[in-house]
Amino acid sequence: MITTSSVGIVHTQYFTFAEKESFRLESGAVLSPVTLAYETYGTLNEDRSNAILICHALSGSAHAAGFHAPDDDKAGWWDDCIGPGKAFDTDRYFVICSNVLGSCYGTTGPTETNPVTGKPYGLQFPVVTIGDMVRAQIRLIDHLGIDQLFCVAGGSMGGMQVLEWAAHYPQRLKAAIPLATTGRHSPMLIALSEVGRQAIYADPNWQSGDYYDKPQKPDAGLAVARMVGHITYLSDESMNLKFGRRLQDREKFGFQFQTEFQVESYLKYNGNNFTRRFDANSYLYVTKAMDYFDLTEPTGTLAGSFVHSADIKYLVVSFTSDWLYPTYHSKELVTALTAVNADVTFLDIESTWGHDAFLLEVETMTELLSSFLDRLWVEANGGRRGANGKWSVAGK
Amino acid sequence: MITTSSVGIVHTQYFTFAEKESFRLESGAVLSPVTLAYETYGTLNEDRSNAILICHALSGSAHAAGFHAPDDDKAGWWDDCIGPGKAFDTDRYFVICSNVLGSCYGTTGPTETNPVTGKPYGLQFPVVTIGDMVRAQIRLIDHLGIDQLFCVAGGSMGGMQVLEWAAHYPQRLKAAIPLATTGRHSPMLIALSEVGRQAIYADPNWQSGDYYDKPQKPDAGLAVARMVGHITYLSDESMNLKFGRRLQDREKFGFQFQTEFQVESYLKYNGNNFTRRFDANSYLYVTKAMDYFDLTEPTGTLAGSFVHSADIKYLVVSFTSDWLYPTYHSKELVTALTAVNADVTFLDIESTWGHDAFLLEVETMTELLSSFLDRLWVEANGGRRGANGKWSVAGK
Numbered sequence: 001m002i003t004t005s006s007v008g009i010v011h012t013q014y015f016t017f018a019e020k021e022s023f024r025l026e027s028g029a030v031l032s033p034v035t036l037a038y039e040t041y042g043t044l045n046e047d048r049s050n051a052i053l054i055c056h057a058l059s060g061s062a063h064a065a066g067f068h069a070p071d072d073d074k075a076g077w078w079d080d081c082i083g084p085g086k087a088f089d090t091d092r093y094f095v096i097c098s099n100v101l102g103s104c105y106g107t108t109g110p111t112e113t114n115p116v117t118g119k120p121y122g123l124q125f126p127v128v129t130i131g132d133m134v135r136a137q138i139r140l141i142d143h144l145g146i147d148q149l150f151c152v153a154g155g156s157m158g159g160m161q162v163l164e165w166a167a168h169y170p171q172r173l174k175a176a177i178p179l180a181t182t183g184r185h186s187p188m189l190i191a192l193s194e195v196g197r198q199a200i201y202a203d204p205n206w207q208s209g210d211y212y213d214k215p216q217k218p219d220a221g222l223a224v225a226r227m228v229g230h231i232t233y234l235s236d237e238s239m240n241l242k243f244g245r246r247l248q249d250r251e252k253f254g255f256q257f258q259t260e261f262q263v264e265s266y267l268k269y270n271g272n273n274f275t276r277r278f279d280a281n282s283y284l285y286v287t288k289a290m291d292y293f294d295l296t297e298p299t300g301t302l303a304g305s306f307v308h309s310a311d312i313k314y315l316v317v318s319f320t321s322d323w324l325y326p327t328y329h330s331k332e333l334v335t336a337l338t339a340v341n342a343d344v345t346f347l348d349i350e351s352t353w354g355h356d357a358f359l360l361e362v363e364t365m366t367e368l369l370s371s372f373l374d375r376l377w378v379e380a381n382g383g384r385r386g387a388n389g390k391w392s393v394a395g396k
Numbered sequence: 397m398i399t400t401s402s403v404g405i406v407h408t409q410y411f412t413f414a415e416k417e418s419f420r421l422e423s424g425a426v427l428s429p430v431t432l433a434y435e436t437y438g439t440l441n442e443d444r445s446n447a448i449l450i451c452h453a454l455s456g457s458a459h460a461a462g463f464h465a466p467d468d469d470k471a472g473w474w475d476d477c478i479g480p481g482k483a484f485d486t487d488r489y490f491v492i493c494s495n496v497l498g499s500c501y502g503t504t505g506p507t508e509t510n511p512v513t514g515k516p517y518g519l520q521f522p523v524v525t526i527g528d529m530v531r532a533q534i535r536l537i538d539h540l541g542i543d544q545l546f547c548v549a550g551g552s553m554g555g556m557q558v559l560e561w562a563a564h565y566p567q568r569l570k571a572a573i574p575l576a577t578t579g580r581h582s583p584m585l586i587a588l589s590e591v592g593r594q595a596i597y598a599d600p601n602w603q604s605g606d607y608y609d610k611p612q613k614p615d616a617g618l619a620v621a622r623m624v625g626h627i628t629y630l631s632d633e634s635m636n637l638k639f640g641r642r643l644q645d646r647e648k649f650g651f652q653f654q655t656e657f658q659v660e661s662y663l664k665y666n667g668n669n670f671t672r673r674f675d676a677n678s679y680l681y682v683t684k685a686m687d688y689f690d691l692t693e694p695t696g697t698l699a700g701s702f703v704h705s706a707d708i709k710y711l712v713v714s715f716t717s718d719w720l721y722p723t724y725h726s727k728e729l730v731t732a733l734t735a736v737n738a739d740v741t742f743l744d745i746e747s748t749w750g751h752d753a754f755l756l757e758v759e760t761m762t763e764l765l766s767s768f769l770d771r772l773w774v775e776a777n778g779g780r781r782g783a784n785g786k787w788s789v790a791g792k
Contacts, residue, residue: 026651027649027651028651029651123653126651127651127652127653184641185641186632186635186636186641187635187636187638187639187640187641187657187658187659188627188630188632188635188636188659190641190657190659190660191623191626191627191635191659191660191663192627194623194655194657194659194660194663194664195620195623195624195627195663197653198619198620198623198663198664198667199595199598199620201616201653202595202598202599202616202617202619202620203598204600220597220598221598223594223598224591224594224595224598224620227587227590227591227594228591228624230587231584231587231588231591234584235584236582236584236719236722239582239583239584239587240582240583240584242583243583244583245580245581245582245583245586245690253423253688255422255423255424255425255522255523256523257519257523257593257597257680257684259590261583261586261590261687262583263583263584263586263587263590264586264587264590267587267590267591267594268590268594271594284653288653291657292649294641323632323719326632
């Protein structure tokens with residue numbers, strides 16, 4: 001529903017680069033051309049100093065806020081935090097979100113046409129990294145005429161992109177907000193990614209990735225991969241609260257192999273739903289990019305990656321029940337950032353919602369993000385904290 | 397390798413019942429006949445008071461100790477704890493282990509012949525419960541002429557059977573040792589079971605369970621199910637220690653979709669290996685039995701199930717890094733057992749090994765199990781604790 005706190009109707013835009021020259025990836029492979037799907041909300045100010053880049057997670061898209069049509073029943077994926085008066089306040093900031101390389105929401109990836117063959121890339125699409133995703137975003141930011149972002153923010157895989165920006169392009173951002181994330185994908189995270197990929201490989205309709213012109217897609221495998229994911233986004237406690245051992249539409253056990261418990265029904269619904277909106281090959285590419293992510297390379301320490309990143313202001317957030325990216329990952333980040341004398345605010349937020357908390361704890365996140373951004377905005381623009389506790393800048 | 401602490405060469409035996417009358421299941425369905433595969437180690441004493449029943453977990457079998465042939469390279473699944481001088485000391489105890497109903501190691505289950513059709517049951521096999529498994533074990537114990545077991549012990553799904561024995565047949569056992577288990581399968585556990593089942597359903601070779609005479613079995617689906625399982629048996633910490641981000645047989649990323657990390661290689665190996673030793677339909681039946689397990693039924697509380705079970709001595713054990721059956725499950729059990737004034741020893745053992753710890757923490761488990769059993773043995777047989785701290789019974 002479009003309200004006064006909504007950015008309203010928005011349109012996805014497309015930026016194409018590397019049409020003549022090619023875009024070189026970390027693997028050494030090249031792509032040409034590259035298109036990024038992106039959306040923007042709010043207005044870029046005159047000195048181009050109010051831009052915030054939002055980075056999405058595994059299955060996200062450029063559509064972070066607002067609606068594509070008046071009758072859309074669902075807003076963008078982080079609409080709770082992006083809009084007039086919200087945490088990423090579009091009355092003040094120019095918010096940008098682009099779909100990552102390798103995904104399937106309009107950015108170049110395995111579903112898009114390979115100019116060499118005239119057919120979808122499929123597995124001929126090169127393996128991309130978080131670094132490649134970020135370098136593509138830099139091309140977009142250049143295209144938009146922005147020298148320095150006010151902030152880069154994101155959770156989960158979005159947080160990895162934030163850290164990549166901070167570690168390798170520190171002069172391009174003032175502040176970084178990595179949420180529920182890690183500086184290095186752990187073996188447990190790799191294992192969970194791999195199980196999802198194995199479920200896709202095991203689906204005969206996957207056809208080694210060459211299924212785009214076939215009547216059947218590897219939906220069954222992709223659904224299983226998504227179900228594994230959904231379990232990891234929740235927590236033991238949140239599942240106890242949300243589902244318990246309640247049965248779905250029945251009073252007693254059926255003693256048959258059918259969906260009986262509410263939690264089974266939830267997983268199956270979400271697994272199937274996912275196959276209507278996401279591509280199996282993209283799932284492979286995006287999870288692989290996460291598995292490769294390791295900011296302890298090449299120096300051997302996390303701190304080594306941030307030696308030139310001390311001028312950025314950091315807000316690091318973890319959630320107590322997030323067992324996918326447990327608090328110790330964020331603490332390692334904070335230790336590394338502190339070691340290079342960066343300005344770090346760290347919060348481990350008490351929440352039962354597991355990894356999903358970064359999207360679900362709206363009130364806490366709004367307060368936290370707003371106050372962090374407010375402080376920086378005022379520092380950057382000259383201003384003071386009023387008697388009401390709020391920071392203000394004269395005339396802004 | 398057969399050593400002096402091994403029970404040596406053992407043979408699986410078979411006990412068939414319900415040949416004329418039928419065996420009624422909790423679902424109301426009936427089975428006839430029912431065969432249980434079982435093994436025994438040690439000697440039943442004259443007054444038949446030294447029998448210990450070991451209950452196995454999801455993928456276990458009756459082969460808990462010793463070797464089937466001199467050149468076997470692998471001993472029974474709990475050989476570390478069963479044998480002369482071991483925790484379940486076969487110089488003193490008569491140890492029994494039987495394969496559960498619905499499994500595929502010789503006990504009646506979906507792989508066995510349905511006498512009505514002359515073909516394997518497949519999905520015509522009725523859904524069984526932990527209660528059904530235990531009532532089949534009772535028939536075996538009756539057949540062996542044992543009125544009261546000295547102890548029933550097991551971890552994970554084995555622990556559920558232990559609790560079922562204690563709750564519903566308290567006069568049939570002196571002691572109960574439920575390890576790394578729960579009195580009620582949680583929604584997270586159900587979710588993980590269901591993902592495994594969905595992986596099997598998604599395999600076209602599953603053929604609604606009717607694959608026994610087909611050239612292909614649903615190996616791909618079963619392997620994925622097992623990979624999910626393996627992740628849950630470990631812990632974040634144990635995976636960091638065991639695998640880290642090390643690559644398997646390579647120095648650098650290959651930027652292709654192949655097994656690269658050691659943890660991926662481990663999962664794939666174990667997933668594939670499992671398909672050579674386990675049946676996909678049995679995986680469905682056994683996981684479903686666990687999902688149905690809930691000792692808060694029908695009274696609404698765990699304590700309600702144990703009101704007649706206060707004379708049993710309990711040793712409840714959990715492990716700090718077990719996120720599949722976290723410590724709070726065991727604490728709930730202890731609270732319930734304490735509420736009915738039972739004699740309970742509870743230990744939450746510090747371990748990095750996750751759920752697998754109950755099989756891997758051999759030294760700790762040996763000490764713990766031995767001292768618990770020693771005390772009971774001495775109490776039961778008259779004896780005293782010597783100056784060396786060990787319990788002894790004159791002439792035993």
